[in-house]
Amino acid sequence: MSAERLLVLAEGYSGDTHYGKTLRGVLRYRRADVVVILDSERTGETIDGVPIVGDIESALPYGPTTALVGVATQGGRFPPAWRALLTTCIGHGLDIENGLHEFLVDDPELGPLAERSGVTLRDLRRPPAGLDCPTGENLRVPASIVLTVGSDCAIGKMTVSLELDREARSRGLRSVFVPTGQTGIAIAGWGLAVDAVVSDFIAGAAERLVVEGHARGGELLLVEGQGAITHPAYSGVTLGLLHGSAPHVLVLCHRAGVTEVDGYPGQPLLPLPELVELYERVSLPARKAQVACVALNTVDLEDDEARAAVARAEVETGLPAGDPVRFGAAALLDAVLGRLS
Amino acid sequence: MSAERLLVLAEGYSGDTHYGKTLRGVLRYRRADVVVILDSERTGETIDGVPIVGDIESALPYGPTTALVGVATQGGRFPPAWRALLTTCIGHGLDIENGLHEFLVDDPELGPLAERSGVTLRDLRRPPAGLDCPTGENLRVPASIVLTVGSDCAIGKMTVSLELDREARSRGLRSVFVPTGQTGIAIAGWGLAVDAVVSDFIAGAAERLVVEGHARGGELLLVEGQGAITHPAYSGVTLGLLHGSAPHVLVLCHRAGVTEVDGYPGQPLLPLPELVELYERVSLPARKAQVACVALNTVDLEDDEARAAVARAEVETGLPAGDPVRFGAAALLDAVLGRLS
Numbered sequence: 001m002s003a004e005r006l007l008v009l010a011e012g013y014s015g016d017t018h019y020g021k022t023l024r025g026v027l028r029y030r031r032a033d034v035v036v037i038l039d040s041e042r043t044g045e046t047i048d049g050v051p052i053v054g055d056i057e058s059a060l061p062y063g064p065t066t067a068l069v070g071v072a073t074q075g076g077r078f079p080p081a082w083r084a085l086l087t088t089c090i091g092h093g094l095d096i097e098n099g100l101h102e103f104l105v106d107d108p109e110l111g112p113l114a115e116r117s118g119v120t121l122r123d124l125r126r127p128p129a130g131l132d133c134p135t136g137e138n139l140r141v142p143a144s145i146v147l148t149v150g151s152d153c154a155i156g157k158m159t160v161s162l163e164l165d166r167e168a169r170s171r172g173l174r175s176v177f178v179p180t181g182q183t184g185i186a187i188a189g190w191g192l193a194v195d196a197v198v199s200d201f202i203a204g205a206a207e208r209l210v211v212e213g214h215a216r217g218g219e220l221l222l223v224e225g226q227g228a229i230t231h232p233a234y235s236g237v238t239l240g241l242l243h244g245s246a247p248h249v250l251v252l253c254h255r256a257g258v259t260e261v262d263g264y265p266g267q268p269l270l271p272l273p274e275l276v277e278l279y280e281r282v283s284l285p286a287r288k289a290q291v292a293c294v295a296l297n298t299v300d301l302e303d304d305e306a307r308a309a310v311a312r313a314e315v316e317t318g319l320p321a322g323d324p325v326r327f328g329a330a331a332l333l334d335a336v337l338g339r340l341s
Numbered sequence: 342m343s344a345e346r347l348l349v350l351a352e353g354y355s356g357d358t359h360y361g362k363t364l365r366g367v368l369r370y371r372r373a374d375v376v377v378i379l380d381s382e383r384t385g386e387t388i389d390g391v392p393i394v395g396d397i398e399s400a401l402p403y404g405p406t407t408a409l410v411g412v413a414t415q416g417g418r419f420p421p422a423w424r425a426l427l428t429t430c431i432g433h434g435l436d437i438e439n440g441l442h443e444f445l446v447d448d449p450e451l452g453p454l455a456e457r458s459g460v461t462l463r464d465l466r467r468p469p470a471g472l473d474c475p476t477g478e479n480l481r482v483p484a485s486i487v488l489t490v491g492s493d494c495a496i497g498k499m500t501v502s503l504e505l506d507r508e509a510r511s512r513g514l515r516s517v518f519v520p521t522g523q524t525g526i527a528i529a530g531w532g533l534a535v536d537a538v539v540s541d542f543i544a545g546a547a548e549r550l551v552v553e554g555h556a557r558g559g560e561l562l563l564v565e566g567q568g569a570i571t572h573p574a575y576s577g578v579t580l581g582l583l584h585g586s587a588p589h590v591l592v593l594c595h596r597a598g599v600t601e602v603d604g605y606p607g608q609p610l611l612p613l614p615e616l617v618e619l620y621e622r623v624s625l626p627a628r629k630a631q632v633a634c635v636a637l638n639t640v641d642l643e644d645d646e647a648r649a650a651v652a653r654a655e656v657e658t659g660l661p662a663g664d665p666v667r668f669g670a671a672a673l674l675d676a677v678l679g680r681l682s
Contacts, residue, residue: 075473076541103537109642132416133574138607166659198442199540200417202577230626233474235584239570264477267627278622285571286608 005035006096007056007064009085012340013071014039016051018154018262022099023047023070025183029162036062037070038085058086066095070188072154076101076196086110092118097229099124099182101196113340124182125193131201131208138207138246139287140191141221143214144340148277148295151269152262153234155255156297156325157225158184160332163249163324165222167290167333176218178209180241190216194244195226202237206244215249223247224270229278232264239282239310246287249339250279251332255297256309272317293335294321346376348397348405348435350426354412355393356381358640359495359603363440364388364411366524368501377403378411379426393631397429407436409527413495414582417442417466417537426450427567431458440465440523442537465523466534472542479548479587480628482562485681488588489566492610493603494575496596497638497666498566499525501673504665505592506563515548515557518632519550521582525565531557535585536578543578547585552608561681564588570619573605587628590680591620592673593658596638597650613658634676635662651673 006026012036013020014104026034027048034050036059043054053059056067067089073079078086078100086104089096090113097105103123104110114121146164148157161177161184168175179191190212198203206223213221223245228233252275261267270278276291283289294313298306306326313321320335322328354361355378362595367375375391377400377682384395394400397408408430414420419427419441430437431454437445444464445451455462487505489498502518502525504642509516516523520532531553533679538546547564554562568575593616602608611619617632624630635654639647647667654662662677663669 003505077473101541119439131364132418136573136608195541197540199535199538199543199578199581200442200536200575202540203574211409229580229623232584232625234367234542235623236576236577236579237540239580243571243573243576264627267477267625270626277658281619282570282576282623284573284608286573286605286610340408 004033004066005064006030006033007062007067008037008070008071009067010037010039010070011082011085012039012281013040014042014047019071020156022068022072022183022186023326024138025158025187026068028159029187033153035064056085056092060092064094065098068097069099072182077336078102083236087113090114090119093117095120095122096308097122097124097186099186099193113215117319124185125196127205128192129341131204132196133201134207134244138210138244141210141214143210143219143221144338145221145223145245145247146251147212147223147242147245147289148251148253149238150225150228150253151272151275152228152258153231153257154262155253156295157253160251160253160295160324161222161224162187163329164333164336167329168220168222169275173219174219176216176221177211178213180206180209180224182223189191195234195310199236202240203244203326206241210245210338215318225253229282232261241277242282243284246284247289249336250289250291251293251295252276252279253258253295253297253337254313256301256306265339272313275318276319290339291319292339293319293332295332296321296323298323300324345374345407346405347371347374348400348403348408349375349378349397349411350408351380351411352423352426353382355383355388360412360414361510362495362557363409363413363524363527366499366528367409368412369500370528376472378406380531382513393574397426397433399627401433405435407438409438410440413523415442419443424451428454431455431460434458434460436461436463438463438465438527440527440534448508463591465526466537468538468546469533472538472544472545474542475585477549482550482551482555484551484560484562486562486564486586486588487590487592487677488564488583488586488630489592489594490579490583491566491594492613492616493569493570493596493599494572495603495672496594497636498594501592501594501636501665502563502565503528504670505674505677508670509561509563515558515560517557517562519554519562519564521547521565535582540577543581544585547582551586559678566594568622570616571611573602573608581674583620583623584625587625588630590630590677591630592634592636592677593620593631593632594636594638595654597642597647613654617658617660632660633680634660634673635674637664639664639667
């Protein structure tokens, strides 16, 4: 995918850590491919040195080849205003990468328009054909499987998996990041969005992913987690992924200080120790998983507060804790490898 | 749906309790509408007084108006031989009701053929348009919500919900059975197959079902459960349904004597006491659910063995237990109402 030069469409959300998480993910892990960002609310600013423009025309001078939908909307649908944006991109000959639940290829206007314009529409969440239930092959994959789990959505499970993978490869381990969502797929260039498959086949899709991760040379598979075990909307995806990917070890992710489900006011998160026990207990009886460590997202905190939050998490859970983005992933990977050996 | 006269297609599975569960369900709860069954392996026999024939032509004299696909195949796909059966049915002007994941309406041959023949294809599992995440309305539905949960698939969760609903209505309660799967939909004539929706929307679909159940006059909603919390294939559906339907009370269903997941040899079921605790602990923190009683499926046992199994379940769990089909649903409903009051 390195030939691509990305225009990231983040209209209204370039500063948002939840709905803008696809933008943030590609900026952190595909930075070299991002040439310009669109968000008319922040025209003239930059993010990580990438210029922000207010309309497609102003983006063209940067020579983008592909427009990436850089937002994740509630329910995965397109706000009406976006149709105009996408139509303009296609009109200017830009390919589109889209991670929402609405598939552009199926769109009665955009699909034919893209065909006439000779541009490619890639719906990152479109499930492959022939999905089915797990066969049990997930338990026979000759690799160590590590899944990130969490207290909520959009708190950094993908980031933790990517940081652990980078640290593992820097140590010469045959590690592979296994993408399970649209942003991970946009970053890695392969994968399967388990939240978009027919719900009977979540676990079957997850099994397929660990089998492919091993086929891609992975002896250590770092599987991107999804949702949370008591999330009011997405828990089904979380549990199907947990059982289908059949991890040996779990890494519990949490955004320091948060006590309520994002987007569901009044609905509490479970305390970290309860989450550790619950994830271990609901794991597949034929492949009991253990939580090796806690990965905290401390982006909202100062350094000293972050260190204090990490120390508190270690006391609460009795497990090693850290923020791999802020303090590095070495200690967390040590904890993971310790549980695997 | 009472105008329908059903030919139930159960080729090869009319005697099977797992894959033939749709046949068994309609025979128990829509008996009056079933006029003939097709299973060439049992031609000339009867089930509950309904004749079994070996081919479509032999079924026509019984005057069926609709052919119901009476099997649930692994993965929900059609065995090739079935295409011929369905083509013949359509050729003879029979409407088709299909609960598999493969939708007949989309079939390049069967769809157009049905149109030409003027017959209706009803894909019971086809999700409605506009599904999304839960809004929180599930927690505001002014009804008592009871969900059946279980140790495995195809052990009788739907049957238990239907028996509890029948018992409740016989007591004059405003009770409504809420169908969440193809057989329940075939029986009740409404509902939504939560295992067929995009996995991000399982909980949203379940919320929609309890809202509709109340709109249909239900003050007591008996929601058909799906799968099992540690099922290797279907646990995601189970948990999304648990969180989206937001039950106050759970009824734990188990097939007496079974210790392994059906279809997954070597994968153990959790013991009943562990299942009770696990289902309560993974329920929505904003709506903690309690298991009120244990419903045992004792179909494989003699009367005295069945009573012993019920007694054992009561000792193991400390909860009232019973087999509502064999011994009636009164005691189980008493336990449910006791937890609700």
